[in-house]
Amino acid sequence: MSLGRATPTVVKQRGLGGFPHQRLLLAQRLPEGDTRRGQFITCKSLRCVVRSGNHIESVKKKDVDLYQLFKTRRPIIGVVHLLPLPTSPRWGGSLKTVIDRAEQEAVALASGGIDGIIIENFFDAPFTKNQVDPAVVSAMTIVVQRIQNLVTLPIGLNVLRNDGTSAIAIASCTGAQFIRVNVLTGVMATDQGLIEGEAHKLLRYRRELGSEVKILADVLVKHARPLGSVNLNTAVQDTIERGLADAVILSGWATGDPPNSEDLELASRAAKSTPVFVGSGASWDNIATLMQAADGVIVSSSLKRHGNRDQTIDPIRVSQFVEAARRNFNSNSKNQTESVTSFKLHS
Structure with missing residues (x-):
């Protein structure tokens, strides 16, 4: 489930289903209406990095997983x-x-x-x-x-x-x-x-x-x-x-x-x-x-x-x-x- 229009990065990792598979992660621009619009996300292990302009912020990976499905954390x-x-x-x-x-x-x-x-x-x-x-x-x-x-x-x-x-x-x-x-x-x-x-x-x-x-x-x-x-x-x-x-x-x-x-x-x-x-x-x-x-x-x-x-x-x-x-x-x-x-x- 895409977070936006930017080209996704396909990586292999332990996914939401618990078994290794290819998944779209996550160098993608957030959609209209999200409070973090304009930011980019990259994920590794249990945490993700949110980049906004010249600042970065560490967020929980499960927040990104929930956002992918429900468009909210x-x-x-x-x-x-x-x-x-x-x-x-x-x-x-x-x-x-x-x-x-x-x-x-x-x-x-x-x-x-x-x-x-x-x-x-x-x-x-x-x-x-x-x-x-x-x-x-x-x-x-x-x-x-x-x-x-x-x-x-x-x-x-x-x-x-x-x-x-x-x-x-x-x-x-x-x-x-x-x-x-x-x-x-x-x-x-x-x-x-x-x-x-x-x-x-x-x-x-x-x-x-x-x-x-x-x-x-x-x-x-x-x-x-x-x-x-x-x-x-x-x-x-x-x-x-x-x-x-x-x-x-x-x-x-x-x-x-x-x-x-x-x-x-x-x-x-x-x-x-x-x-x-x-x-x-x-x-x-x-x-x-x-x-x-x-x-x-x-x-x-x-x-x-x-x-x-x-x-x-x-x-x-x-x-x-x-x-x-x-x-x-x-x-x-x-x-x-x-x-x-x-x-x-x-x-």
């Missing part, structure tokens, strides 16, 4: 909860109703300033553990295509409860950019039973498809418990180093519950150059605290009317959340910039 991803789909217990019989609501919510998210959208079969509960019915795949594919006709944001998929294969297939065929996988590695006890991560299958399938779809993976996902004792540091490292996740997600214990700050800080340290997302419970009241350790946020419940997850997305609440988040991001960026040592280059 601190992405806010909104979630479209699809109404019950065909074959689910509460399926209402009208795919048009599902599509109409999904389109309305996607437009509300985009107009409110969200940086990306995840499309999720949230109301299909009770969920299957792994593979969903082909009718669900077909319906979600149609919804993705319809939303892509309305908004230009990066689109992701989460096929619940843990059908990463269908998600990456839909994304690859529609041109969506990323997926969310609830259990990529390990074993979790859930209301669907024991769910085993299948990173080995998913990563091989992505390679077979020749796909560049990014995988955002939950660590100790909500509505679930690990079978053994919890070691968050090891879980994060395994998800990245052994599961080859492109980013990790940390949530509270249930939908609408935020992770605690200590866990976020621990996850961020363990993840090193891999982005860490808040996966639940974010609101305009707590976003400043949550984002002190996280790189991005996935949000839905607090954007619904009256904060009720059964309601539709409220455009006003979207704008309020984005405003609160951006205010915090800008404040943090200013503080970080002031702490970075810059020096003048000799002409």
